[in-house]
Amino acid sequence: MSAFGSKRHEARWFLDVIVAVDNRRLVGPYFPGGPMNIWLLHPFAGGPGLGRHWRPFWLADAWGKMGHRVVVVSAGFHHLHREPRAPGPQRINGVDFWFLDTPRYDGSNLGRLRNNLSFAPAFRSATSAIAAQFGEPDLMIASSPHLFFISAARQIAQHFGARFWLEVRDLWPESIVALGMTPTWHPLVRLLGWKERSAYRAADRVICLLAGAEAHMRARGLSAGKFIWIPNGVSDGEIQSALTIETLGHPLIDRINQLKQQGRRVVLYAGGMGPPNAVEVVLDAAAVLGNTSPEISFVLIGSGTSLAALKQRAAGLANVEFHDEVDRSIVHGMLHASDCAVVAFHKNALYHHGISPNKLFDYCLFAPRSVIACEAQALAGLEDLVTARCAPDDPGALAASLRAALDGPARSRAERVAIAQRYSYSALAARYLAEAGDPA
Numbered sequence: 291m292s293a294f295g296s297k298r299h300e301a302r303w304f305l306d307v308i309v310a311v312d313n314r315r316l317v318g319p320y321f322p323g324g325p326m327n328i329w330l331l332h333p334f335a336g337g338p339g340l341g342r343h344w345r346p347f348w349l350a351d352a353w354g355k356m357g358h359r360v361v362v363v364s365a366g367f368h369h370l371h372r373e374p375r376a377p378g379p380q381r382i383n384g385v386d387f388w389f390l391d392t393p394r395y396d397g398s399n400l401g402r403l404r405n406n407l408s409f410a411p412a413f414r415s416a417t418s419a420i421a422a423q424f425g426e427p428d429l430m431i432a433s434s435p436h437l438f439f440i441s442a443a444r445q446i447a448q449h450f451g452a453r454f455w456l457e458v459r460d461l462w463p464e465s466i467v468a469l470g471m472t473p474t475w476h477p478l479v480r481l482l483g484w485k486e487r488s489a490y491r492a493a494d495r496v497i498c499l500l501a502g503a504e505a506h507m508r509a510r511g512l513s514a515g516k517f518i519w520i521p522n523g524v525s526d527g528e529i530q531s532a533l534t535i536e537t538l539g540h541p542l543i544d545r546i547n548q549l550k551q552q553g554r555r556v557v558l559y560a561g562g563m564g565p566p567n568a569v570e571v572v573l574d575a576a577a578v579l580g581n582t583s584p585e586i587s588f589v590l591i592g593s594g595t596s597l598a599a600l601k602q603r604a605a606g607l608a609n610v611e612f613h614d615e616v617d618r619s620i621v622h623g624m625l626h627a628s629d630c631a632v633v634a635f636h637k638n639a640l641y642h643h644g645i646s647p648n649k650l651f652d653y654c655l656f657a658p659r660s661v662i663a664c665e666a667q668a669l670a671g672l673e674d675l676v677t678a679r680c681a682p683d684d685p686g687a688l689a690a691s692l693r694a695a696l697d698g699p700a701r702s703r704a705e706r707v708a709i710a711q712r713y714s715y716s717a718l719a720a721r722y723l724a725e726a727g728d729p730a
Contacts, residue, residue, distance in 0.1 A: 315644045327359045328353055329420070329452075331443055333392075334435045335411050338383045344618075344648075345715075345725050346433060348525045348716035350385045352719030362387070363416075365392040369402065377416075379423055381435045385524035388420050402432045410442035417446055426450045431497075433457040437485040444492045456493035461506060461643060462486055468640035469566055482619065497722065500644035501671040513654040518725050521646040521672065523713035524655050531622065532655050532707055538623040542613055546589060546627040554587045555696050558628040558657070560621045561649045563594030568634035570596075571663060573604050574685035575632075575692065580609045583693055588632075591616060591624070618652075628693055632678075634663035637682040641668035642702055650675050655710040658700035663688045 302485040330346050337347030350360040366389035367374040377391040390412035395401025423428075431445035433441050434457065447454035463482035466472045472479055489497060490512040497518045498507070505518040546556050559572055569590065576588045590600075591613045604610040616624075625631055631653040635641055645668045654675040661678045662669065670680055677698075681690035711717070 313616050315439075322580060325357045325359060327425040328358050328429045328431065329363060329424075329427040330360060330431045330433065331363045331413070331439065332433040332435065333365045333406065333439065333511060333573060334368050334370050335387070335433075336370065337362075337385065339372065339382070339385075340375075340382070341370045343370065344525075345522060347382070347385055348523075348715035349719050349722065351383075352716045353723075354385065355716070356580040356719065356723075361388055362386065363388045363390065363413060363420065364703075365390055365405065365412075366390050367394045368394070378419075386424065388416065388424075390416055406436045406438050409436075410439040413439060414442055414446070421450075423669075427452040429453045429455065431455045431457055434459060434462065434489075437462050437482055437489060440485060440489045441492075444489075453494050454492065455495045455497060458498040458500070458503070458507075459498060461500070461503060461640070464506070465640060468638055490516075493565060499646040501646075502667065506643055519644075519671070520718055520722050520725075521713065522595075522648050522651055523715050523718045524651045524710050524718050528622065528652075528655065529707060529710055529714055531619070532626075532703065532710070535623055535626045535656065538619065538626075540616070540620045540623060541670050542589075542591070542620060543627050544615075546624055549587050549589075550627070550629070554585050555583075555630070556588060556628040557588050557630045557632050557692060557696075558624055559588065559590045559592070559632050560624065560652075561592050561633065561647070563590075563592045563597040563600055565596055566636070567596075568596065568636045568682070569600050570603060571634045571683060571685055571688060572632055573600065573607065573610060575688040576604070576607055576610050578685055578689035579693065580607055582689070584609065586692070586696065587611070587622070589613065589628070591621065616639075622652065623632050624655045625653060628657060629700075630659040630661060630692060631657035632661050632688070632692060634662075635645065635665075635668060635682055635687065637665060641665060644668060644670060644672075646672070651710065651713055654713075655706055657693045659698075661688070661691050661695050664690070675713075689725045 311658040319688050330350055332346040333629055334343050335346040336343035346362045353360045362385060364387060366377050375389040377389050380387045390409060392405050392408045392412055395405050427450050430443055430452045444454045463479045487510045490507050495518060496507060496512055496516050497520050499521055501519045508519060549556050561567060563569055579586045588610045593615045601612055616679060631651055636717050641664060659677040662676045663680050663682050665682060678695050680687040
């Protein structure tokens with residue numbers, strides 16, 4: 291027996307079949323509806339008490355409720371964690387995690403790179419122990435906040451005879467090049483480009499959060515019929531909480547209600563405060579409205595590398611206030627209390643592949659109105675989430691769109707809940723397996 295355990299037992303549910311779909315022949319194992327062992331690898335997986343990137347937690351929770359056995363494999367330390375996690379298994383709110391022993395770092399790029407590179411060897415070392423506790427995988431899913439562990443995940447899946455699927459959150463290395471973070475000639479970009487092409491060729495399926503990314507992937511080696519679009523969404527628990535959100539109390543919710551009692555209309559931004567987030571465009575729109583519609587106030591909550599610069603930019607604006615990052619549930623209460631939510635993207639060819647920010651789904655469920663500044667191509671497939679869209683990088687257009695949204699009717703809670711249910715993680719989790727070969 292190898293270090294990866296024995297090969298698949300004869301009694302496995304997997305059967306090799308040839309399936310004809312839309313006149314295309316897809317060759318591979320078939321899931322006849324029985325329970326599976328699913329290993330979901332995500333180096334930065336979040337969840338209750340962990341921090342951001344909740345998608346792996348919600349998918350695992352939904353698949354568990356469908357009868358599958360799921361373990362989320364993540365790094366014991368990374369920059370998004372609220373606190374480091376001891377290596378090994380932990381059960382968090384009903385979801386099994388296995389944390390790998392990865393080195394700590396203080397925010398430096400080299401430290402973070404070392405941490406990223408350590409994930410694959412740490413996973414190899416832990417594989418036998420994970421299999422002993424949770425069973426050999428029938429399905430291995432590698433979700434890619436970075437690409438340095440993809441080949442290891444594929445090799446381990448092959449040793450177990452498991453299917454190997456790749457989940458793509460961001461396009462590497464195109465994202466870091468398009469956002470101006472790394473030049474095209476950099477050796478790291480060349481390495482990531484090679485890994486990207488290898489990953490597309492190796493995966494049995496590629497699940498992507500970006501609706502328009504298939505052409506990009508096909509040009510880099512992805513075979514026809516392998517691409518599946520599954521965006522982000524909202525948890526079923528959050529949909530239920532939207533029905534009783536009025537009972538939630540917090541000083542920041544009180545602050546929004548206070549502003550409204552003073553006759554002000556409140557526009558809320560909740561999210562990252564970094565260069566890709568285009569918060570400066572929101573502030574410039576606030577400056578426009580400060581002159582034409584002084585009753586409109588902007589409340590911004592979040593954190594990020596640009597926070598200090600953004601506060602300096604807004605220093606002379608009486609209609610803008612910043613607050614520190616808070617728990618998701620509090621953000622939801624603030625969205626419900628506000629009059630409108632706003633999000634902005636810069637004009638960038640990267641977004642022609644699509645977008646899927648978590649905040650867009652939260653905004654839809656909890657805020658009575660929401661406005662996005664982005665190109666129409668970026669929002670393709672998600673148009674029902676927002677009240678209005680305007681052109682990016684145009685503060686005047688964003689100000690006008692916000693003014694028009696505030697002058698128009700609010701979307702009813704029933705309408706917003708109905709839309710959100712189409713993006714519930716129970717629905718997305720079922721679609722995830724069904725569209726990739728599981729008819730259950």
